[in-house]
Each structure stands twice: as structure tokens, then as C-alpha cells.
Amino acid sequence: MANFDQTIVNLQDVSVTFESSGKPLHAVDNVSLQINRGDIYGIIGYSGAGKSTLVRTINLLQKPTDGKVIVGGQDLQKLSNPQLRSARKKIGMIFQHFNLLNSRTVLNNVEYPLLSQHISKAKRQAKAKHLLDVVGLREFEHSYPEQLSGGQKQRVAIARSLANDPDILVSDEATSALDPKTTDDILNLLQHLNKTLGLTIVLITHEMQVIKSICHHVAVMDDGKIIERGNVAEVFSNPQQKLTQNFVDSSANVTGALEQIKSDPSLQKLSADERILYLKFRGKATKESLISDLTELYHLKANILFANIERIGDTSIGYLIIIISGKSKQLADGINFLNRHGVRVQLLPGKKEESDKDVNASIS
Numbered sequence: 027m028a029n030f031d032q033t034i035v036n037l038q039d040v041s042v043t044f045e046s047s048g049k050p051l052h053a054v055d056n057v058s059l060q061i062n063r064g065d066i067y068g069i070i071g072y073s074g075a076g077k078s079t080l081v082r083t084i085n086l087l088q089k090p091t092d093g094k095v096i097v098g099g100q101d102l103q104k105l106s107n108p109q110l111r112s113a114r115k116k117i118g119m120i121f122q123h124f125n126l127l128n129s130r131t132v133l134n135n136v137e138y139p140l141l142s143q144h145i146s147k148a149k150r151q152a153k154a155k156h157l158l159d160v161v162g163l164r165e166f167e168h169s170y171p172e173q174l175s176g177g178q179k180q181r182v183a184i185a186r187s188l189a190n191d192p193d194i195l196v197s198d199e200a201t202s203a204l205d206p207k208t209t210d211d212i213l214n215l216l217q218h219l220n221k222t223l224g225l226t227i228v229l230i231t232h233e234m235q236v237i238k239s240i241c242h243h244v245a246v247m248d249d250g251k252i253i254e255r256g257n258v259a260e261v262f263s264n265p266q267q268k269l270t271q272n273f274v275d276s277s278a279n280v281t282g283a284l285e286q287i288k289s290d291p292s293l294q295k296l297s298a299d300e301r302i303l304y305l306k307f308r309g310k311a312t313k314e315s316l317i318s319d320l321t322e323l324y325h326l327k328a329n330i331l332f333a334n335i336e337r338i339g340d341t342s343i344g345y346l347i348i349i350i351s352g353k354s355k356q357l358a359d360g361i362n363f364l365n366r367h368g369v370r371v372q373l374l375p376g377k378k379e380e381s382d383k384d385v386n387a388s389i390s
């Protein structure tokens with residue numbers, strides 16, 4: 027249950043239905059989502075999952091077909107147009123393609139959202155210059171967008187999104203058009219703004235790496251629904267849904283390793299006492315000598331096919347694929363031993379002469 031004192035975004039049973047070729051298309055299907063003030067909340071999903079449509083309801087750029095949108099304690103659908111305009115100013119947005127005005131200088135782009143306010147030109151420009159300082163682009167104030175790199179354009183867009191001192195920044199695939207190094211720089215900037223300004227960030231992406239780098243919480247979206255959500259380290263170290271598992275595997279390079287294993291003929295003919303196991307460790311388990319304990323205690327042999335350790339926030343997550351061999355009873359006991367030490371064990375398919383019954387019984 028969310029703590030509603032802390033909740034800044036509160037979507038209640040929100041649905042958005044479009045019409046597509048005369049049929050209803052449920053782009054967002056009965057989603058409830060609470061985001062706390064000061065959070066960096068990631069929403070991940072493949073193209074078409076409904077991420078953009080969902081986050082566009084947060085400022086009513088997209089009106090829901092059903093459900094309530096409560097932001098900063100205000101039910102946005104009950105506001106008058108002027109009230110909604112001022113509520114929207116507190117929700118900045120950045121996009122994959124920056125959406126800058128090419129005929130205006132960098133400075134003019136950043137001051138643009140302030141033009142409708144009754145403040146002097148001097149004050150407006152001072153604010154815009156300060157924001158260019160914040161994003162590290164003051165020296166480019168007289169340049170035009172086309173003279174900037176992608177990362178610089180996104181910095182201008184971020185400065186512009188901050189012009190009205192928003193409480194929330196919605197980032198719609200803001201790093202998807204950028205190279206990995208520039209992506210890191212932009213994510214670091216967003217993290218810095220979150221820490222220094224207390225800015226709540228709602229970030230949508232199809233890239234796990236983005237979520238892992240800066241998000242505290244994550245929701246996984248598929249077919250208009252949130253299928254899994256929670257603390258990033260918890261969700262990704264123990265995925266409950268196949269789609270979440272796919273994101274984890276591809277980001278930890280497990281997908282490539284699995285494909286290689288599948289296509290390696292020598293691994294397709296396991297003997298009766300061999301199994302291929304995919305092990306996931308979290309936190310303390312990554313620092314223990316579990317594999318050597320396993321082989322010693324249960325008289326098993328382990329051959330490592332793939333290993334990787336990643337950090338998500340403060341948590342280390344280890345991924346290991348091994349061929350393990352030994353007697354059936356010892357295999358089962360060994361797997362129980364791993365489970366007891368908090369290791370998730372998955373048996374990978376491989377042709378063998380013996381049934382998996384014994385080991386399967388102990389696989390969670």
C-alpha cells in the first residue's frame with residue numbers, strides 16, 4: 027500500500043483505449059501506479075507496450091478513457107483549463123528527438139517556456155543562463171541546435187524542461203538516440219538533478235541498462251498492463267515474469283551465452299550424470315565460495331560455461347552457467363544446498379539419457 031503523503035503521481039485504474047481499424051485497442055489497460063516524491067521510477071517494456079501512452083496521462087497530454095490521474099494531490103481531470111495549464115508547468119518532459127526549435131538559439135530555446143509568464147526579459151534570460159550552467163552548456167548559449175551534438179541537444183532540452191521549476195520530469199526514451207557514453211552522461215545529469223533538486227523522475231525506456239544505472243523502482247509493462255514492479259534490485263534479481271527475465275538475461279549477456287550453449291553440439295549430448303544449470307546469486311551469496319563448497323560437500327564436478335557479476339544500485343547480482351556432474355541424489359542435494367543459500371537455480375534443457383525428475387523436485 028502506497029504512502030499517500032509521499033505519493034506525487036497516483037494513477038488509479040487508468041485505461042486508454044484507441045480505435046484501430048474499427049476495433050478497440052487497449053493501449054493502457056487498467057493500470058494503477060503510485061510514484062513517490064523524489065523517486066526515479068523506470069517503466070520498461072518493448073515497443074508498443076503502452077509506456078508513452080501511460081506517461082502522457084500524467085500531464086493529461088493523453089486523456090484516459092477511464093480512471094483517475096492525481097498528481098501532487100490534485101485530481102487533474104477536475105481542474106479548469108487555466109488550473110490544468112499551471113499544473114502542467116510542474117511536469118517537465120524530455121523526448122528521444124529533443125523537440126528543440128531549430129530557428130532559435132540555445133538560450134532562446136531554454137527561455138521559451140517562460141515567455142508566457144509576466145517576468146522581465148532580463149530575469150527570463152538570467153534564469154535560462156543559470157539553467158544552461160546547470161546542464162554544463164553556458165558557452166553554447168548563442169549556438170543553434172543544429173550546431174550541437176545529440177547529447178548537447180538533450181542537455182538543452184533538459185534545461186528547457188526545468189524552466190518552470192517542475193516537481194516531476196518525464197523522460198520518454200530520452201537516451202535512445204544517443205551512444206553509450208553520451209547516454210551515461212545524460213543519465214548522470216538526471217541523477218544529479220534528482221539529488222540536488224529533489225526532482226521526481228519518471229523514465230520510460232526499452233533498455234535495461236538505463237533502468238539499472240539510475241532508477242530506484244521499476245515497472246515492467248507488456249500489452250498495456252504492468253506485469254511486475256518494485257525495487258529495481260529486487261525485481262531484477264528475482265524476476266517473476268518471463269518478459270522481465272528476458273530483459274535481465276539480455277542485459278547481463280546471458281542471452282548470448284544461452285544461444286551459444288544451445289548451438290554447441292558437445293553440450294547437446296550430456297551424459298546421464300550431467301546437468302546444465304543457470305544460477306543467479308544476489309548480495310552476500312556473490313561473495314561466498316558456494317561453488318567450491320558445492321563440489322566438495324556433495325562430491326560433484328562443476329565446469330563453468332559463463333559467469334558475470336553486475337551491480338544494481340548497492341546490490342551485486344551474479345549469473346553463472348555451469349555443467350555439473352555427479353550422482354542423481356548428490357545433484358539434488360547440491361541444488362538444495364544452493365537454494366538454501368539463496369541461489370536461484372534453473373535447469374537448462376540439454377539432451378540426456380536420464381529423466382530430470384530427481385533434480386527438478388528441488389528446483390525452485
Ligand SMILES: Nc1ncnc2c1ncn2[C@@H]1O[C@H](COP(=O)(O)OP(=O)(O)OP(=O)(O)O)[C@@H](O)[C@H]1O
Nearest residue numbers: 044045051053071072073074075076077078079080
Ligand atoms: N494516438 C493513437 N491512436 C491509435 N493508436 C495509438 C495511438 N497512440 C498509440 N497507439 C497504439 O497504442 C499502443 C501503445 O503505444 P505506445 O506508444 O504507448 O507504446 P510504447 O510502449 O511507448 O512503444 P514505443 O516505444 O514504440 O512508442 C500501440 O499499439 C500504438 O500503436
